[in-house]
Amino acid sequence: MQTATRLDELEPYLFATLAKNIEEKRAQGVDVINLGSGDPDTPTCAGVVEAMRDAVADPANHRYPTNRGKPAFLHAVARFLAARFDVSVDVTSEIVPTLGGKEAVHHLALCALSEGDICLYPEPAYPIYKSAATLANAKSHVIELRKECGFLPDLDAIPADVARRAKLLFINYPNNPTTAVADVAFFEKVVRFAKLNDIFVVHDNAYSEICFDDYHAPSFLQAKGAKDVGVEIFSLSKGWNMTGWRIGFIAGNEKLIGAMRHLKPNIDAGPFGAIQDAAITALEFQRSFPQEMSRIYQERRDIIVPALRRMGLQLDAPKSTLFLWAELPATLTSTKVSQRLFDEAGVVVSAGRSFGPSCDKFIRLALTAPTPRLIEAARRFGELRLS
């Protein structure tokens, strides 16, 4: 027997290979510092854990949840979007809870793409957009994000026949891995492009709540006409240190939300009721928690950025996300540099190459190691000469 061919087209998940190498290195006695994946290292917001304790004991939460979401959850989402972004959404037709952002990406692709349709997504990018297009049997068109364009997609460069045949565009700002941010004017340009070509837009706003200095990331839904063409994915994973909990939501375009409500009962039953209750506490009463976390990441950013610059790498201090995206000196490649940092400093970083062939001049570092470990990483970088 043979497993399905579609699996052959999925790339092995980046961090699976990495985990094996780290294990081997640690077994050799090396004190490895992992700045590879962006998974918050500190515990979930305490108030949320507390709320979960009560919610898990409530028998009403022991039965099947609904894919529509608890009314209290939907109202908490609507109030959050109004308070944070001045965006208003209809709780009956414009919100759907999800098992995190990753699930949202996959199921939105299944909702928007028929076999053979074109899916537009950027490179570099969160690898899941490509997997989602593949599993939906769609064709892909990659939009290269270039430093000269602030890592924003050049929509005018998309060939007209490709744009016409495209059904879905994924974008993500604040951006993983480039840390680039976008403003509402850019989102309005995206809306015009989508309307012109009849394309659904999915904006992945996974990092909206992790912002530095005086920056506050906007919502795609603030753009005029955004709800006519698309939706925004939010996740509690990064802001409230809830990657293990699997909770997020999609808000916006009624047609896509309706399609999700049609699709999802065929696949899952929505997030555990107790987790929805805990998420209400996060969205309603713990809005300052992501700001406290942001201060911690900002402090870590300010430890590592100068260390990278001293090694000859170029980068702007990011305004958001859990990452640094650093450009290498001209003679070096990301595969070589990440290997050397691993071998010679015991520090794991992600090679830009793993986000696509156009990214071999960059490495990505995650700020999700305890601050003393980042100080130690900076010290080890100080002893290295790359070129």
Ligand SMILES: *Cc1c(COP(=O)(O)O)cnc(C)c1O
């Ligand atoms: C982390 C991340 C997500 C979402 O993660 P979930 O835990 O599935 O909510 C989505 N998009 C990007 C770009 C991310 O980096």
